[in-house]
Amino acid sequence: MDALLRVSNEYLGEIVHFLxxxxxxxxxxxxxxxxxRLLHLFSPTWLIIRNxxxxxxxxxxxxxxxxRSNAxxxxxxxxxxxxxxxxDYDDLIFYFIKRLGMLxxxxxxxxxPEYLYPxxxxxxxxxxxxxxxxxxxRYGIDPTLIFLMGDSAGGNLAAVVAQRQLRAKFMKPKSQILIYPAIHPFDFQSPSYQQYHKFFSGCSMLNPRMMAQWYLHYLGVPVTRENTQKLLKNQHIQREGKQTNKLQFIIGxxxxxxxxxxxxxxxxEVKSVDDNLCAMLSKHVYNPDLAPIMGTNLEGLSDAMIITAGYDILRDEGTLYVRLLKSFNVSVCWKHYYHSYHGFLNMPFSAHKKKVLxxxxxxxxxxxxxNS
Incomplete structure (x- = not known):
């Protein structure tokens, strides 16, 4: 997996992008x-998988x-x-089914980029x-016992779906489990980003350029080298205004x-900005459907387990989301794994995977x- 990531992120990927x-x-x-996926041709005999x-x-x-459970x-x-x-998550899913016996x-x-946000x-x-x-x-489950779980961009989606149910006064998930989640696109120079450049530049783990380009893909903004660099320099956020001032108090x-x-x-800090890029992004970036950190009135949100990793550019935003939820008296179990890295749950031989699962x-x- 490490070799595949290097090919995609650093070597052949750069050539294909250029050409x-x-x-x-x-x-x-x-x-x-x-x-x-070639390793997933056969599933265990103790479960059935259907699309x-x-x-x-x-x-x-x-x-x-x-x-063994109706959850x-x-x-x-x-x-x-x-x-x-x-x-791609079969191995992870197999563990939970074997351990918990639930659907x-x-x-x-x-x-x-075929289907854009939202x-x-x-x-x-x-x-x-x-x-x-x-x-x-149809599935024989208790609708009050649904655990919403996601990792990385999926952690972003899980956080957003949980907030949507609260705003709509709809039945909320039993709990939300966010694994090294992407929480906001505002600060590509947070300490965890800066430490990547200092100590891990060129590694196969999630890198700043990749994250910036994924946000651009998601929002339908041209994925040019210029736009990517502007995100990495925080030139995509207006220097003044109500929303910018709010950011100082939630992601400082x-x-x-x-x-x-x-x-x-x-x-x-927000330095010189690109007005055109700001205009393209401002339609969406302050919406909690994209940036859960912008959520307000979160009292009553589903209990959360939030997992962060020490060697991960998303470490800081996950940690700040813990702080935000606690400020609204949301019950949060925060687990920080100091020596783990982004995406380790997808690594078959990760030393930390079993512990986290x-x-x-x-x-x-x-x-x-x-409930018992």
Whole structure:
């Protein structure tokens, strides 16, 4: 997997981007990320996997042959809103089914750049609402015991879907489990981004350029090198205005744990900006459907488990989301794994994977025991 990431992110990907453009680079990334699927030709004998439709959205349904719970997990996969598919998470899903004995449904939401924001969110939201209003009978689940889980971009989608139910006064998920989530697109120079450039530049893990380009793909903004660099320099956010002033109070670096900040790190600030880029992005970036950190009146939001990794550019925004939710008295279980990196749950031989999966399963079991 590490070798595949290097090919996609640093080597062949750069050549394809230069010669053919970002669309073809994204296609290459999808093809490369699909290679490990060759290992998923056979599923365990103790479950049945079916590709089905819920609310006109494709889903991958995992049926344990010996179900031990009427709860379920609704999984929203990562991949920068542009890559990966539910099948890429089979190993992770298998663990939870074996440990918890519950049905799991993974949403095969439509991906960018073919389908722009907010279509991936709308797909996930539609599946959730169909499950809690109608299809819970079809699947034999308790609609009050749906655990909403997602990683990276899927963690963003899960956070957004949870907030949507609160705003709509709709039945909320039992809990939301956000695994190294993407929470906002405002600060590409946070300490975790800066530390990537200092210590991990060129590594195969999620890198700043990739994250910036995924946001551009998602929002339908031209994925040019110029636009990418402007995001990385925080030149995509207006210097003045109500929303910009608010950012200082919710994503300021001084709000992070002291251990996350190096004395050489720069503070969050908006310098010279590109007015055209700001105009293209301002239609969406302050919306909590894109940036959950902008959520307001979050009292009563579903309990959360938020997982962050020490070697991850998204570390800081996940941590700040913990702080935001706690400020609204939302119950949050924050697990920070200091020596882990972004995407380790997709790595078959990760030393930290079993520990994190065990912790997530323990969290789910603890929430189910509250109902017993």
């Amino acid at each position: 053919f453009g970002p669309q073809y680079r994204n296609i290459l990334t999808r093809v490369i990320f699909a290679i490990p 089905e439709i819920i609310a006109n959205v494709s889903v991958r349904v995992y049926y344990p042959k010996k179900r 379920m997990i609704l999984y929203l996969h990562g991949g920068g809103w542009t890559t990966l598919k539910p099948v 799991i449904i993974s949403v095969d939401y439509r991906r960018s 279509i991936p969110i709308d797909d996930c939201d539609a599946v959730y609402r169909e499950l809690v209003t109608i299809d819970y009978k 670096h001084n709000l992070l744990p002291i251990s996350f900040i190096d004395e050489t790190d720069k503070n969050f 065990h912790d997530i399963a323990n969290f789910i079991e603890s929430k189910l025991h509250e």
